[in-house]
Amino acid sequence: MNELELHFNLYMEQGFKPIKELWESMSVTLGRQIALNSPQGRSESVVVGLDELGGLILKNSAGEISSVCSGEIELL
Numbered sequence: 001m002n003e004l005e006l007h008f009n010l011y012m013e014q015g016f017k018p019i020k021e022l023w024e025s026m027s028v029t030l031g032r033q034i035a036l037n038s039p040q041g042r043s044e045s046v047v048v049g050l051d052e053l054g055g056l057i058l059k060n061s062a063g064e065i066s067s068v069c070s071g072e073i074e075l076l
Helices: 002-014 017-026
Strands: 033-038 041-050 056-059 065-068 072-075
Touching: 002 017, 017 041
Parallel strands: none
Antiparallel strands: 033 041, 033 072, 041 056, 056 065
8 A cells, every 4th residue: 555655646746657667667568579358359469668648558560559558468
């Protein structure tokens, strides 16, 4: 709870940017190939980062960039 409160206060004071940077610095998915299972089906992409709203930025094999806010990912 202390950690949650610390990050909530950081978000309230400075916005999402420091939270995004913290996530990206500690992410095990950044730069990795993943499979995304969503209501639209299953797709494979590489995780590029987080967008300004916290969505996962993905790059598919065709080089197209998209952002997803929900779904289940699996590391490949």
